[in-house]
Amino acid sequence: MRVGILTGGGDVPGLNPAIKAVVNRCAEAGVEVVGIKRGWGGLLNYNLDDPTGNEEWAAPLTPLHVRTIDRYGGTTLHTSRTNPQRVTEKMMPEFLKGRFPFNGPKNTADATQHVLKVLERLGIDTLIPIGGDDTLSYAVRMHQEGVRVIAIPKTMDNDVFGTDYCLGFSTAITRSVEFVNALRTATGSHERIAVVELFGRNCGETALVAGFLADADRSIIAEVPFDVERLAHQLVADKRRNPSNYAIMVMSEGAHMLDGQTVEYGEEDAYGHKKLGGIGQITGDAIKKITGVDIVNQTIGYLMRSGAPDAIDRMAGFSYGNMAVDQLLKGHSGLMVAIQNGVYTTVPADTPLQGVKRVDIDQFYDPSEYRARVKEFIGKPMFWY
Secondary structure (H helix, E strand, O other): OEEEEEEOOOOOOOHHHHHHHHHHHHHHOOOEEEEEOOOHHHHHOOOOOOOOOOOOOEEEEOOOOOOOHHHOOOOOOOOOOOOOOOEOOOOOOHHHOOOOOOOOOOOOEOOHHHHHHHHHHHOOOEEEEEEOHHHHHHHHHHHHOOOEEEEEEEOOOOOOOOOOOOEOHHHHHHHHHHHHHHHHHHHHHHOOEEEEEEOOOOOOHHHHHHHHHHOOOEEEOOOOOEOHHHHHHHHHHHHHHOOOOOEEEEEEOOOOEOOOOOOEEOOOOOOOOOEEOOHHHHHHHHHHHHHOOOEEEEEOHHHHHOOOOOHHHHHHHHHHHHHHHHHHHOOOOOEEEEEEOOEEEEEEOOHHHOOOOOOOHHHHEEOOOOEEOOOOOOOOOOOOO
8 A cells, every 4th residue: 555645725724733643654554655745736747757857746755754744734745726627728737738638617628547647656546635625526536536545624614514523623713713802902992893704615614603702793604695784783783882882793705795796706716616705895894884983804814724723623633644544554445534423433535525514504693693693502512513
């Protein structure tokens, strides 16, 4: 067995602990590990006709290489949003142009056969991909092509279907709570209303949990269209009730007003997604127009997923990495490690493709008050969202 490990999609704290755990556990078992750099892009860009210039795309990993990486955020393997079965002409490496027809969706090409040849050249028969549902969707393709696969779920949005927890979520919430509470200083000093926009794409868990833990006055989540008039008046009332005469709210980047649309911009990535963001500024401008109150607009953005992992992401990273290798050593394949109801487990690798993970409005949110509201804590796991 020779294992290839890669990280795809957005970086999050917790990736490096998972990589370190995989490498160390494999070393104990006498299994070699190859670090594939820049996600699936490492396999797409590996030039089989140029054996001397490929260390930037794949290189061996040993315990010495990963000795200190768990102390830092991000991913030592770097990352990309490459999808080898949906490659645009712009993303196709020069040495592959002309080899694959651009007859797929939106004039894309499927270069999977090249990826399989690269794995064969590298002697990799087993893959541990770490990513969100986009990255893991191509892992399913690899499994279908006969490559052994054990996947690890990662995304600060925590929206991979089939697991209660994804690497990066806890640190993103920790950062968000810190920044929301820090922003109270300026907001209170100027007696304003603060509108804080959080990453999370189309899942509202980051805004829901960060707003709950930071005790924000209102939390707007992606799953529930909001009435900006009602929200504005609620915030004014919150401001008046506060002895410091200010109010603060958080909102998902994927939120939208009643009869409005999610704010998107830029080109689609390799998985068909545009960038999200800007709804916080739009909402702040609307609130000021309605109420006349000055606004503090703040997008936390990449700071949510920057810096070292917190304790939970360290633990989840180490646990997921060890679990993945243990499954491979047992001869298993086509699985994703996961947490369900507070317990570590595994699910079929294609589980993320079988559904969409979103906030359970009935159990955890008041759509008229725009606040987290947990109906009952008894019987729910620690990560109740």
